[in-house]
Amino acid sequence: MEKVNSSPLFYVGDKCNLSCFYKKDTIPFEMKREFKKTYYTRFNKHGYEKLRVYVNNFRNDNPLILYILLIYGFNRMLRFNSLGKFNLPVGNVDFNKNAARLLNEYFDFVQGKCIFFTCKDFRDFLQ
Template sequence: MPQLTNLFPANIQIFVDLFTGGANVAVNIDSQKTYAFDINERLISLFNYLKAHSYDQVASVIEAIVEYYGLSDTMRNGYEYYQANSADGVGPFNKEKYILMRNDYNRLEKKFPLDLLFFTLIIFGFNNQIRFNKSGGYNIPVGKRDFNNNVRENLFQFMQALQIRNIEFQHKDFQEIDLELLGPGDFLYADPPYLITTATYNEQNGWTEEHEINLLELLDTLNKRKVKFALSNVLEKSEKKNTILEKWAANYHIHDLKMNYSNSNYQKKKETVILEREVLITNY
């Protein structure tokens, strides 16, 4: 985040987070007004729920969900209680309980607010990822963490930042958003799915060359109107190169970012380093 914000313009009037994802950028940018968009309707619904409730209310419901399904609570009981340790995690203990919770969510069981049932699935899910099958069912397997101290602290800090900023969350595809209100003094940040990488958000043709070209054309349009923008992306990864992006980026400023993904996936060896060139492309 500091690498990004150090490259962002100052004195932003309207900030647009075009692919809000986890909203980490949206809650860290000072602006008079922020619009945060995402194609994932359930994610936007969750953020609006968190905006409308206090941390204590949210934490209380998550604790009730954990108790109802009999999931682990290492904050209170530690790892030994579950015959586990921090390195290996509590996935084996939670697996069947997690699947039951996931099934209830996919059946839209309303024992609890669906937004927080969804969030609890993310907390207990593999790598805290979000993925749905073709039928719309959430299908991430169980992970090795639970609603521990770190998650609680991160949630508290996130909600604090969320509620002091003027952020409007909207469920929209980036191609459907009207950006005509933007002008000089405003700033748009785009962190789309990366064309040459594999992740849960660009499976099932979720991001194609057509999407890539449409986004780059949109940014060109903003540039002509003197709207500042920044685009996060990957130019190269291993033997792959995003030639569409490389050709387009030649007209703008390319800032290399220092990233290390050595432990981003705990199924891989910790010494593994994924070699890629991650960049921030700006028109200022």
């Protein structure tokens, strides 16, 4: 199943101290016991916010960084405010086998397709 070169993703996650159940369960048992439903949020909050500040202050357009923010963000969304700042809070998730499977399925789906990306207001795009 390992089609994705995950090492850059893991490197950034490790530097920001983000959990990665795909590799290993790193969340302390005590945290899981105390915060039964929100332990991913609590564990990843500091690293996620550090990465979000980095993106917002240095205008980093690296798609890998945006993907990591998407994976660890609330409801796996990307959202920017009117100033162009990424502004989602951390979610209660991490990079796991399901996320890897979905990423691989996406790569399979787009392979060989001619895809164009655009940056427009949705009303202009739909015109």
